[in-house]
Amino acid sequence: MKKKFLSKKHMAVLLSAALAAGSLSFVPAEYEGLSMVHAQEESEETATPAFAEDNPTIMTSGDEGALKITGLEAGSTVTWTSDNKGVIDFVTEGAEEKQEEAEEATAETTVEAEATETTVKVKAGVAGKATITATVKEKAEAEAAQEQEGESTPLTCEITVNFKLEGVEEGNVNLDLKENKTAEIMVSGIAEGTELEWSSSLPAKEDPEKPDEEGEPEAPKAEDVATVTVEENNTTKATVTAVAVGEINVTVAVKEEAEEVQSDEAQTESWKQQTFTVKVTEGQTEDPTPEQPGPEQPTPEQPAPEQPAPEQPKPEQPGGDTGTNTPAAVSGITLSQTEISLNKGKTAVLTATVAPENAADKTVIWSSSNEKVATVSDGTVTAVSKGTATVTAKAGDKTATCTVTVKVPASKVTLNTKQIYMVKGKSVNVKATVTPSDTTDRTSWSTSNKKVATVKNGKISAKKTGKATVTVKAGSKKATVKVNVVSKAKKATKVTLNKKKATLKVKKTLSLKTTLKPSSSTDTLKWTSSNKKVAKVDKFGTVTAVKKGKATITVKTSSGKKATCKITVK
Structure with missing residues (x-):
């Protein structure tokens, strides 16, 4: 059984209580004055460990900060834990090496x-939430108390990390119709593989327009002010293009799985979305002609000079009024983009600007x-199929x-x-199949070790x-094959096909796959068809149905082993 020891502070409490009750009439010399000390301590406010009020609760990805705990005793130690290292990590020497593979991050301060x-330094990682737990251990007050060092209730706080919007300053993106019509917005600080959704809307009006007699006026759209185009296969980047003078709100949100989508009443967590304002202005215009000073006014003492007779209107000139408000003929038209690249099925919005501003007819066909x-x-x-078109x-x-x-x-x-065995000095062809068949992506080949094996257009040497x-x-798609180069050939003892018979319709294909025993055999394969007019086979085992009938496909190893598949074409 462990012995329990009382500290001087606790002993003073017991002695004071005993003296007050009259059960003790003397105080040992070693405790003399302790009751008075205790009384003084009770009158003072005891400090309690707590997180500082100015500790950060919201950070932006990439930021660094510090967490502080006050009300501690000198010599105490604090063990810090973050339950989500990817969101909040501690900046301490050696912590990364020890916790490199751990989901949690820990640190200790004294x-x-x-x-x-x-205090402990922290760094914001990807967007999300992390709970920080601080466990305080007080320094033992006596040598005998080492076995029962005090430990307080853990302190916790939550930190939210928001993703970072690059290209947005103080929540705004300013565009000029005459100079900087576009801006690129980049999102950083999101977990790998996270998809984002971009949307735009007009600012809410305090006093919305009232409907006219014929009904409600057509509601304006955010796209009438500025368009937001997201890059293909990269939702972390978007281009904002100015269309007309105005203001819109753009929201970037983390795309959630269907089962995780919240109800209408639920509020989206702040780290999952951000909104910024796009302000479009018309740019600087030339100063108007300075107003000419009017005729000098007479002093009160002098009579006013005789006013000239009003000028008679000039006869109307042929061609009508030539003032600035007179509709003019179209002098030009420009598009927001002159070249665009789209993936099949995707869309992009082009904006046309007709000049001059007072053109009589701005209809665009x-x-x-x-x-x-x-x-x-x-x-x-709208992109329909691969190729090039002019809009x-x-x-x-x-x-x-x-x-x-x-x-x-x-x-x-x-x-x-997926794996081949080869003898030094030999070559083997492998076949790559890309889906869909009409893809515009070309294949490229590479090897991890040119000294062992080289490759060109699928031919491995x-x-x-x-x-x-x-x-x-x-x-962005890839496939690999492991190449084993050996010094001596190893014959196959058996070869089998994944199918012994199959039925195909005309023009349809079938890929036959072989299995060699042993799997480390270096044998090469040769494919043949008993009736090429019915079904033909290429050097990789791909069968193509030509016309109705029957044919037998045979694969033969270089050591003489065979396997067959009977094909019926209907």
């Missing part, structure tokens, strides 16, 4: 002599040179054009094998014994 507070590639309606371009905007007899390039990104890349990984990439 209250210096004659001090009552301690839109057309596409190839509607099988891209269509256009009121400036909205034309016409006002009066003036035109402006934009070249539209439609791409079809790869969604998947596969190889006909063994250079020396060892291992290498060959990668084929199309757009």
Whole structure:
């Protein structure tokens, strides 16, 4: 059993109580004066450990700050824990090495002599929330108390980290119709793989327009002031383009899974979305002609000079009034973009500006040179299929054009094998299949070790014994095959196909796959068809149905082993 010891402070409490009750009539010399000390301590306010009021509760990704705890005893230690290291981490030496793979982050600080507070540095990571827990341990007051060092109730606080908007200053993006019509907005500080949603809206009006006699007026749209275009396959970047003088709000929000979407009454957490204001102005204009001074007014003593007779109106000139408000003919038309690239199925908005401002007819007629590639309606371009088309905007007899390039990104890349064994000096061909078949992404090949194996357009050549990984990439998709180069050939004892028979319709294809035993065999394969007029096969085992009938596909290893598949074409 552990022995329990009382500190001087606790002993003083007991002695004071005993003396007050009359159960003790003397005070030992070693405790003389303690009751008085205790009485004085009770009259003073005892400090309690607590987080400082000015501690940060909201930070922006990439920011650094400090957390402080006050009301501590000198020599105490504080153990800090963050339950989400990716959101809030501690800036301490050695912490990253120890906690590199941990989801939580920890740190420890000690209250210096004659001090009552301690701080720890923190750094904001990706957007989200983290709970910081601080456990305070007081310094033992006596040697005998080392076994029961005091530990207070943990303190907790929550810190919210918001993602960072680059290109936004103090919540605003200022655009000028004459100079800087566009601005790029970048989002940083979000977890990898997170998708963002961008939306725009007009500021809410305190006194909305009342409907006229014919009904409600057509509501203006945010797109009439500025458009927001998000990059393909990269929702962390958007381009804001000015259209007309005005102001809109743009909201960037973390895209949530369907089951996580909150109800209408629920409030979106602050770290999940941010809103900024886009202000579009008309730019600087030339100063108007200074107003000419009027005729000098007479002094009170002098009679006013005789006013000239009013000027007779001039006869109307041929062609009518030529004042500045007179409608004019269209002198030009420009588009917000002259070249755009879209993925199949995506859209982009083009804005046409007709000059002069007082043009008699600002009607814009839109057309596409190839509607099988891209269509256009009121400036909205829709990508239909891969290729290039020219979108034309016409006002009066003036035109402006934009070249539209439609791409079809790869969604998947596969190889006909995942691992091959080769003898030094030999070559093997591997086949890459890219989905969809009409993709515009081209394949590129690479090897992890050129000294072991090289690759060109799918042909792998063994250079020396060892291992290498060959990668084929199309757009953002890729596939790999492991290459093992050995010094001696190893014959196959058996070969099998994944199908023994199959039925195909004309023009349809089937990929046959082989299995060699042992799997480390270096044998090469040769494919043949018993009737090429019915079904043909390429060197990779891909069967194509030609016409109705029956055929047998055979694969043969270089060591003489065979396997067959019977094909029926209907």
